Amino acid sequence: MIYWDPKLETGIAVIDEDHKTLFGLLNALLRIIDDGEKADDAALAIAALNDYATGHFKREEALMLLCGYPGQDRHERDHNAFRQGMKSLQHLFSINAGMVNLRGVSDFLLNWLQQHIAVSDRAYVPKMQESSALIAKASENLISCTSFDL
Amino acid sequence: MISWNETLSTGIDVIDDDHKFLISLINQFAELAEHCEDLAQISIAVGALNEYVLNHFRREEILMMVCTYSERRQHQREHKAFTDIVDSLQQLYRLRPRLVNLREVAIFLSDWLNSHIAVSDQGYVAQMRAHKSLVDTVSTNLRDDVNFRFDEPDHLRVS
Numbered sequence A: 001m002i003y004w005d006p007k008l009e010t011g012i013a014v015i016d017e018d019h020k021t022l023f024g025l026l027n028a029l030l031r032i033i034d035d036g037e038k039a040d041d042a043a044l045a046i047a048a049l050n051d052y053a054t055g056h057f058k059r060e061e062a063l064m065l066l067c068g069y070p071g072q073d074r075h076e077r078d079h080n081a082f083r084q085g086m087k088s089l090q091h092l093f094s095i096n097a098g099m100v101n102l103r104g105v106s107d108f109l110l111n112w113l114q115q116h117i118a119v120s121d122r123a124y125v126p127k128m129q130e131s132s133a134l135i136a137k138a139s140e141n142l143i144s145c146t147s148f149d150l
Numbered sequence B: 001m002i003s004w005n006e007t008l009s010t011g012i013d014v015i016d017d018d019h020k021f022l023i024s025l026i027n028q029f030a031e032l033a034e035h036c037e038d039l040a041q042i043s044i045a046v047g048a049l050n051e052y053v054l055n056h057f058r059r060e061e062i063l064m065m066v067c068t069y070s071e072r073r074q075h076q077r078e079h080k081a082f083t084d085i086v087d088s089l090q091q092l093y094r095l096r097p098r099l100v101n102l103r104e105v106a107i108f109l110s111d112w113l114n115s116h117i118a119v120s121d122q123g124y125v126a127q128m129r130a131h132k133s134l135v136d137t138v139s140t141n142l143r144d145d146v147n148f149r150f151d152e153p154d155h156l157r158v159s
């Protein structure tokens, strides 16, 4: 079981909500692994996490673009590397669950999320705060929109 | 470990040579998966396997096409499923090597290759024998050039 750490908060509501949801989905996966890991359930939990992460990345990238954040390219590369790797993991797991080291996956996910939120996400916060009115307006549209397209 | 034996033979030299080489690459990978801690060496082995597999499938698909083998599309789909798996393996290994259970992967890939050669590849043998001289001529070209490119007509492309 992992807990949301308030130190990870960015102060941008739509993003903090997403991050908390990602932690919640990670907890669901951890629970399945601790319960002795039924491959079907684990596959669902991984898929749910991947789908939500994809939606979240899109929302974050849209907000970065709106406020003219200069580190966007680098940040998107981080997102893409994660998404690509997780997509591959999901694929291998569906072919033959034994090919994936699931215990390693939960450590990896927790570390990656914490690290990414604490460092990479933190970096865009000042820029978004400068454009807070714009961000607030755009956030209304982004909430509950998982397939946002620019 | 896969060992070459006559039941795996197709009697088409260019293909048998490919299969023997593929088996040696996959055995090497299985060996590394067992003992090796050197991540770079494992990446190189997977990369080599991936590249050779792609070239081999291409050669096989060209020969299936020239001899108008009827199960060709299904066969290509099997190839695609395999290269997708190797692709995912490489991607995941790149993200974090520890997430890959190499031994299981080696077993899976060996089993797949073994049964593909023993069963699916046997499927085209009769048709290729029936077109032996054409297959021989094309084989010579394929042998000379590992990167032999063949632009397939759109209507025959498998997606």
Ligand SMILES: [Fe+2]
Pocket (backbone or CB within 6 Å): A060, A075, A079, A116, A120, A121
């Ligand atoms: Fe991010």
Ligand SMILES: [Fe+2]
Pocket (backbone or CB within 6 Å): B019, B056, B060, B117, B121
């Ligand atoms: Fe083959």
Ligand SMILES: [Fe+2]
Pocket (backbone or CB within 6 Å): B060, B075, B079, B116, B120, B121
């Ligand atoms: Fe084949």
